[in-house]
Amino acid sequence: MISATRFREIALAFEGATEVPHMDRAAFRTKRRIFATLPPDAATANLMLERDLQEALCEAKPKAFAPVPGGWGRMGYTTVNLRVVSEQDLIAALTEAHARASEPKKKPATKRARQR
Template structure:
């Protein structure tokens, strides 16, 4: 289990990350691009992964890490249950999401 404070510390530990409001949620951004969001009073976060990374992490346990249940999920947006995820797994997920958003796009 990971608490919200630990999640925020991990998300903000990457270079250039800022926490900003995003509708009713907090978003964590690098280069003005969102890689994670968190709604207040929720133990679930949402991260931006590639479709391949999403399938790899979801294969671990779909009750803990699972795609958003709509078109956003098909684009890699993935939910993570903080009450069940291990801290080391969360750090890997956040690192992957951050790297995917912060790295230059390949042509």
């Protein structure tokens, strides 16, 4: 079991990570965007992952990882069960979430670029 205190230690150890309030949750973010959230009960956390990684984790470790229900899950938002996930698996997933949140947002192609 990963405690809220340990989750915070791990999340805040990433370069440039900070903790900020986000609705009823604690959010962990880079200067660009949020990569994880932790609800008050600390039984789960949500991570923003690439879809292919989300699918692989959910298939390999279904007791530890699940897509967030609905459209959020289809965008890569993933719930991690902190009562069953190993610290090693959590660190690996948080590493990927942090890396994704650290990347500059992709700009949509301009009309001119699409016409080429």
